[in-house]
Amino acid sequence: MNKQAHSTLEQSLFDSVDSKTPDYIKQDKLVNLDDKGDIVFRLKKEHLNPYDSEVNPAGLNLKEWFKNYAKEAEVSTAGIRGPQNILYPHDTRFPINMIGIMLATEAKALVAKELYPNTELVKLAGCEVRYNSQDFLELIARVQAAHGIKTIVPQGRKTIPIWMASFLAFKLDLLGGEYITSSHGISVKNATKDLNSQGSQYLPEESMLFVNKIKYIFEQVEQNGYYDIKIAANDNPLISEAMMKELDDGVKLYKEYLLDGVAKDANLNLIKDLKEKIVIENVGGSAYRTLSRILKALDIDSHFVWMNKEEDPFFHGIGKYDVDPKGNKTFYDYSVDATVISKDKDGKPYFPVIKSLHYDEKLKDSPIGTVVLITDPDHDRLTVCQIEAEDKKDFLKSLGVDYVELGNGRILTVFTANQSFLMIMDFWADSLKREGLFDKHPRFIIKTTASARSWDEWAKKNNIKVVNVPVGFKEIANIMKKVEKQINDNPQKEVVVTDVLGNDINLGVNPKLVFGGEESGGMIIGSESLITSHSGRKAIAMREKSATEAIVVASALTSYLEKEGKTMSEYLNDVFNKNAIISKFDIREDIAYYNESEPDIEKLKKAKIEGEALRTKNDVFYLTMAVAKKDGKMTLEQIREILSDTFKELDFTNLIDVKFVGDGTYLEFDDKFIEIRPSGTDAKTKAYGAGASKEVIKKFAQIMGNYSGDLTDLYKEHVDMNLYENSKELSLKDYAEFTNKDANNEKFVVPDYSFIL
Numbered sequence: 082m083n084k085q086a087h088s089t090l091e092q093s094l095f096d097s098v099d100s101k102t103p104d105y106i107k108q109d110k111l112v113n114l115d116d117k118g119d120i121v122f123r124l125k126k127e128h129l130n131p132y133d134s135e136v137n138p139a140g141l142n143l144k145e146w147f148k149n150y151a152k153e154a155e156v157s158t159a160g161i162r163g164p165q166n167i168l169y170p171h172d173t174r175f176p177i178n179m180i181g182i183m184l185a186t187e188a189k190a191l192v193a194k195e196l197y198p199n200t201e202l203v204k205l206a207g208c209e210v211r212y213n214s215q216d217f218l219e220l221i222a223r224v225q226a227a228h229g230i231k232t233i234v235p236q237g238r239k240t241i242p243i244w245m246a247s248f249l250a251f252k253l254d255l256l257g258g259e260y261i262t263s264s265h266g267i268s269v270k271n272a273t274k275d276l277n278s279q280g281s282q283y284l285p286e287e288s289m290l291f292v293n294k295i296k297y298i299f300e301q302v303e304q305n306g307y308y309d310i311k312i313a314a315n316d317n318p319l320i321s322e323a324m325m326k327e328l329d330d331g332v333k334l335y336k337e338y339l340l341d342g343v344a345k346d347a348n349l350n351l352i353k354d355l356k357e358k359i360v361i362e363n364v365g366g367s368a369y370r371t372l373s374r375i376l377k378a379l380d381i382d383s384h385f386v387w388m389n390k391e392e393d394p395f396f397h398g399i400g401k402y403d404v405d406p407k408g409n410k411t412f413y414d415y416s417v418d419a420t421v422i423s424k425d426k427d428g429k430p431y432f433p434v435i436k437s438l439h440y441d442e443k444l445k446d447s448p449i450g451t452v453v454l455i456t457d458p459d460h461d462r463l464t465v466c467q468i469e470a471e472d473k474k475d476f477l478k479s480l481g482v483d484y485v486e487l488g489n490g491r492i493l494t495v496f497t498a499n500q501s502f503l504m505i506m507d508f509w510a511d512s513l514k515r516e517g518l519f520d521k522h523p524r525f526i527i528k529t530t531a532s533a534r535s536w537d538e539w540a541k542k543n544n545i546k547v548v549n550v551p552v553g554f555k556e557i558a559n560i561m562k563k564v565e566k567q568i569n570d571n572p573q574k575e576v577v578v579t580d581v582l583g584n585d586i587n588l589g590v591n592p593k594l595v596f597g598g599e600e601s602g603g604m605i606i607g608s609e610s611l612i613t614s615h616s617g618r619k620a621i622a623m624r625e626k627s628a629t630e631a632i633v634v635a636s637a638l639t640s641y642l643e644k645e646g647k648t649m650s651e652y653l654n655d656v657f658n659k660n661a662i663i664s665k666f667d668i669r670e671d672i673a674y675y676n677e678s679e680p681d682i683e684k685l686k687k688a689k690i691e692g693e694a695l696r697t698k699n700d701v702f703y704l705t706m707a708v709a710k711k712d713g714k715m716t717l718e719q720i721r722e723i724l725s726d727t728f729k730e731l732d733f734t735n736l737i738d739v740k741f742v743g744d745g746t747y748l749e750f751d752d753k754f755i756e757i758r759p760s761g762t763d764a765k766t767k768a769y770g771a772g773a774s775k776e777v778i779k780k781f782a783q784i785m786g787n788y789s790g791d792l793t794d795l796y797k798e799h800v801d802m803n804l805y806e807n808s809k810e811l812s813l814k815d816y817a818e819f820t821n822k823d824a825n826n827e828k829f830v831v832p833d834y835s836f837i838l
Contacts, residue, residue: 091398094269111171111180112220123310124298126307129299146173150292151292161273162177162266163272166178179217182221203255203837204259206218208241209262211263217261217273234321234325243262244461244629248625257278261274265457266416267414286817332378338608348633348634349380352384353381355640360387360452361385361387363456365399366389366392368457369389372632400414406424417458436485453467454636456628457602462603463604463632465635470491470492471491473494480650480665481667498598499667502532503533503653504638507656509596510524510543510545523588526594527594527596528547529553534664534754547580550743551743554599554626557605561622566823568621579823593607593621600667664772667771668779670767670787672768689764696764696766699766701805701808703785706723706746707739712804714801736748743815743816744758744761745757752774753772754769757786768783
């Protein structure tokens with residue numbers, strides 16, 4: 082153990098991990114990155130099988146690791162995530178480990194060379210601040226270099242945001258990129274987000290190409306007794322910082338992109354007129370390195386103050402406690418999602434992540450009206466908060482806006498992304514109207530089904546089309562590419578796309594994206610001009626959510642409201658009123674089936690497997706009815722009967738449809754929606770709701786989300802049990818059909834890379 086803890090709480094985590102790690106793992110490093118020269122890792126038969134001190138002391142149990150890895154690749158919404166041994170990252174008992182990342186990188190390199198033989202290939206590798214991320218980055222770059230693949234890395238191989246990696250993959254026409262992050266997840270988690278040549282996260286079929294290649298590698302080991310993976314020297318010329326130095330780590334190109342989008346003169350001038358500074362909460366510290374340079378390049382950096390500039394894989398203790406939600410003494414991590422609501426031991430709801438930020442002390446001198454923008458370690462999500470007077474509590478409650486007590490007559494409003502993004506898209510649309518641009522093109526938004534119903538209502542009121550997609554930003558990017566294909570094939574023809582609800586949506590001729598986003602805090606705004614890559618590829622918007630775009634627009638909105646003498650909550654109320662919004666309230670219930678902070682990996686794996694079974698049972702209960710209705714094997718009335726019989730405390734009389742939406746079951750009522758969705762990355766169920774009554778949707782989400790999935794007699798009477806057993810498989814086929822319909826499958830053409838240093 083060579084990591085240095087910076088707090089008592091972090092040391093307790095280290096001690097717990099160290100005590101749960103067997104000596105044989107501590108003693109065998111397997112991949113020694115301290116050796117900076119060319120090295121070879123020989124994968125042997127014994128590595129594939131379980132460890133046994135006498136029979137198989139070299140066992141890594143890679144077959145078991147691969148089985149779980151492949152399963153997640155089929156359904157993952159945001160990279161293949163999982164916990165890691167933060168002190169001994171070669172520990173293959175954990176889903177994320179050095180050996181697994183090396184195997185995946187080897188497999189992706191083999192796939193790339195098969196798809197593009199005898200061609201110069203260039204990729205990008207980047208990371209945020211999590212434990213072991215820079216070692217993973219080095220390993221990825223060195224394995225790719227050994228295959229002759231050039232890897233662009235940031236200056237000093239330091240951190241960059243996920244959206245910058247995505248932006249550069251598209252803008253520079255790279256084969257793709259590897260980005261190491263687990264977004265806003267707990268500190269011990271990590272993941273590799275695979276980016277394709279569009280800068281978009283891999284769809285499952287893209288992931289399966291390299292998953293099958295890992296299977297091939299294992300077959301080679303079984304046949305020949307071994308498989309050698311070459312790891313190039315750390316100073317191999319194919320690992321290059323020169324391009325990123327030339328581009329100031331992408332800041333130069335990204336500034337140009339912003340100037341044609343959210344950073345137009347009108348918005349920049351607003352920000353420059355700000356009287357009160359905006360607080361940026363830089364969770365984990367890694368956003369600062371890039372965002373501060375962008376704000377400076379735009380000449381607006383003096384209007385912001387920063388919290389937590391220093392990079393820290395423990396995220397400054399944010400979201401971390403020495404007791405669990407039940408009050409038991411143990412290390413517990415709530416993640417760094419600022420909108421997470423938990424209950425204390427007395428059952429009172431509170432924001433555990435916000436509480437750990439200690440704003441009652443840190444913001445004590447900040448005036449009422451101060452806006453706080455909270456971004457996560459990979460800098461793709463944004464939470465908007467504002468200090469208000471405590472006499473606004475009843476008003477906030479009427480809007481469904483939660484808050485935190487700051488003391489001295491002040492509170493901190495905490496807007497959900499559903500609320501803050503509604504304000505942002507309304508402000509942005511009004512900005513386009515003020516500049517006389519809005520009516521020059523038909524407008525549309527892309528949103529996930531789990532996002533607010535108020536977005537749909539707002540869009541309809543403003544003559545903006547809505548395309549609903551499954552959860553995951555890659556789904557938003559997939560629609561973008563479908564739209565671009567139709568524009569490119571016939572610029573004068575109306576663009577028509579099918580959303581995941583089964584609606585054919587006519588977006589008009591040469592439509593422009595006003596907004597793309599999801600309730601979990603990620604958003605993007607389209608550019609008025611098509612974004613052009615170095616070789617001439619066109620895009621209507623970038624492929625990854627960007628907190629920088631969100632921060633620029635939110636900051637301009639802050640200044641606009643400062644001039645108007647209004648708070649954010651008052652503006653939200655204005656948006657509700659002027660657009661006659663009915664579904665003002667939204668809710669998300671996260672049902673976790675185990676403690677993912679558990680340091681004992683064997684207990685963790687067992688608990689996760691048990692939790693996944695509970696998650697799946699809950700999911701299939703609803704999913705089967707949606708599949709059966711689609712196939713004409715059940716009526717809506719039968720579904721109403723089953724749900725009313727199962728949940729006698731809930732009213733289903735105004736249920737008007739039940740649909741599978743790519744990754745969950747969507748129940749549409751005439752005054753609300755409820756979506757029950759299994760997490761694509763963990764043993765969790767997520768229950769979403771939006772409607773006219775917060776109490777009603779919360780009751781539905783809590784009861785339905787926590788349901789065991791047990792089949793009632795009425796369920797068995799109405800539902801074909803053979804269909805029940807196969808509904809998951811059938812739903813995956815439906816999802817593939819949606820994804821592939823009118824897909825933009827234009828093969829990436831490797832350009833001339835002579836411009837890359």
